[in-house]
Amino acid sequence: MLDRFITLKFNYLTPDEQLSRSREFLERMRTRRTVRDFDNKPVPFELIQNAIATANSAPSGANHQPWTFCVVSNRELKRKIRLAAEDEERENYQRRMKQEWLEAVHPLGTDWMKPHIEDAPYLIIVFAHSHGIRKDPATGAESTYKHYYVTESVGIAVGMLLASLHLAGLATLTHTPNPMGFLGEILNRPPNERGYVLIPVGYPAEGAKVPALTKKTVDEVMVVYE
Numbered sequence: 001m002l003d004r005f006i007t008l009k010f011n012y013l014t015p016d017e018q019l020s021r022s023r024e025f026l027e028r029m030r031t032r033r034t035v036r037d038f039d040n041k042p043v044p045f046e047l048i049q050n051a052i053a054t055a056n057s058a059p060s061g062a063n064h065q066p067w068t069f070c071v072v073s074n075r076e077l078k079r080k081i082r083l084a085a086e087d088e089e090r091e092n093y094q095r096r097m098k099q100e101w102l103e104a105v106h107p108l109g110t111d112w113m114k115p116h117i118e119d120a121p122y123l124i125i126v127f128a129h130s131h132g133i134r135k136d137p138a139t140g141a142e143s144t145y146k147h148y149y150v151t152e153s154v155g156i157a158v159g160m161l162l163a164s165l166h167l168a169g170l171a172t173l174t175h176t177p178n179p180m181g182f183l184g185e186i187l188n189r190p191p192n193e194r195g196y197v198l199i200p201v202g203y204p205a206e207g208a209k210v211p212a213l214t215k216k217t218v219d220e221v222m223v224v225y226e
């Protein structure tokens with residue numbers, strides 16, 4: 001961990017450069033849409049790896065980086081994950097969830113069927129670590145240590161992951177099948193890791209449709225105190 005300090009290398013930009021980068025980023029990010037219909041066209045692996053490296057550069061509580069990013073392209077594993085996710089979602093849509101939930105998700109046009117989990121060339125499944133485990137190098141004995149702000153840290157990292165994938169010209173779906181215990185079982189994750197989000201990544205299917213959503217304006221969400 002951090003036991004020394006180095007001088008920050010900070011890239012001061014000219015005001016023009018600041019504005020143009022900021023505007024360009026905004027315009028690009030505004031075109032991001034959650035996609036639910038994927039093509040099976042292959043995706044260069046480096047785009048996935050770079051997005052995960054970007055996410056891994058995110059700030060995290062005590063810099064513990066309490067996350068694992070599982071990348072699944074294997075057909076049988078994708079099928080298993082689809083079937084398990086559909087079992088949970090079928091229960092959600094048909095029995096488990098209240099009318100208010102059904103009404104809230106209705107405009108998105110979703111249902112329990114998740115063919116995109118198999119169609120997308122890659123699934124990135126993010127796991128959050130509830131605590132850390134370290135091994136004593138001398139004795140090999142394992143002990144646990146506490147993580148801080150796990151949900152916040154992983155959320156920030158996932159935001160950076162989605163931004164990287166979008167800027168790389170890829171489409172994503174942030175899917176949180178509830179409950180997500182099956183992800184840890186299928187991917188054989190250790191007990192301190194819990195499923196956080198399942199993200200199919202790829203290109204949109206030809207003619208893919210998205211709901212005609214609008215976003216709140218910046219004035220609705222920003223409160224300025226001068």
Ligand code: IYR
Nearest residue numbers: 089105108110111175176177
């Ligand atoms: N997880 C379900 C339903 C769903 C819930 C919310 I909250 C969304 O923003 C979108 C969908 C599904 O994926 O179908």
